[in-house]
Amino acid sequence: METGTIDNREFFLRYSKAKKELNKNPDVLSVGLGLKQVKKSLINQLSIKVYVGIKMKQSDVPQANLIPAEIYGIKTDVLVLEKTELVSGDGTRPLIGGIKIAAHEFSVNEGTLGCIAKRKTGEKVMLSNEHVFGAIQFEGDKINGSKVYQPKYSKTLTFTCNEVGATINALRENPVYREDDSRLGESLEEHRIYIDCAIAKINSDIGASNHIKNIGAVDGSDDMIFFTSANPNDWHVKKMGAQTGYTEGIITDIDKDLPADSQNPMEQFRTISIQAIPGKGVKQIKTLRFKEEDIDSVINAVAGFPVSVTKLTNDTLRFETERFCDNGDSGSVILNAQNRVVALLYGRGFLIIQ
DSSP, X not given: OOSTTSOHHHHHHHHHHHHHHHTTSTTEEEEEEEEEEETTEEEEEEEEEEEESSOOOGGGSXXXXXXXXXXXXXXXXXXXXXXXXXXXXXXXSSEEETEEEEESTTOSOOEEEOEEEEOTTSOEEEEEOHHHHOOOEEETTEEEOOEEEEEEEEEETTEEEEEEEEEEEEEEEEEEEOOOOGGGOSXXXXXXXXXXXXXXXXXXXXXXXXEETTTEEOOXXXXXXXXXXXXXGGGEEEEEETTTEEEEEEEEEEEEEEOOOSSOSSOEEEEEEEEEOTTSSEEEEEEEEOOGGGHHHHHHHXXXXXXXXXXXXXXXXXXXXXXXXXXXXXXXXXXXXXXXXEEEOOEEEEOOOO
């Protein structure tokens, strides 16, 4: 436990009170928990992450809406909330994690087979997102799940090819309530989490291994919901996605609530945010034109993000950044240094410049 002189239980009690209080502020869109960010770098200090639509000078913020630098003895970190969008994406046998997967022949959401998991019965199953594998339907007691293909649906001489299994359980819902845990708080509302997860049975003629491409064997899972280490190295993670391949990142928040918007019509509770480690992500370069009088405002708007901006002309800027994931990586499992699964990737963040 590395939260200064505050013990674990006291820390989460204070955090819970602070979160409730901060959420009353009309300018606050979300409140989370993670390492404090200073000049684009994460430092070894646990902080309450306070997300707003746009950062303003203190002098321009109404006194009643000012966010304190510290609350209940815990430092705050004010950040602009990113938008999110789903990130959905050759045959590999036996099946392993980190490869392309798709459900039914008309699927528009190709994604990633996260890993091969094992149910309590000992049955091996494929793990990914609900928006990749598809929802299930019931016909009486019979489960009618989507067929799953790897790498994707194909038909040759009237024969269907690449079928590897079918969805047997899927959930994309918010909120889902965890089992009672006193560390989560007293009210049921504090137990809410967002789920976008699915499992699919594996056809009897298809082999499967609990390895992930370019990573190795999976060694179980860990729960990040009460993670309180202040050592940045402990927050390092990795993934293997069908679209962007192997990347490494650092968790920036383990308790981020995302408000509903046009991309995602339902609120998402207790999500985890990950930022690519420089040199370990996927480079992305974009050149955009703006009104000349808006150039300085645009540069200032992205100042707090891991984005490099180059002014090419009086009205043209080049943006360079590194992404942890992209379209087609949905369903990838997120692993820590011990190759233990800590999260399931379902979407990517993007910045809207206002």
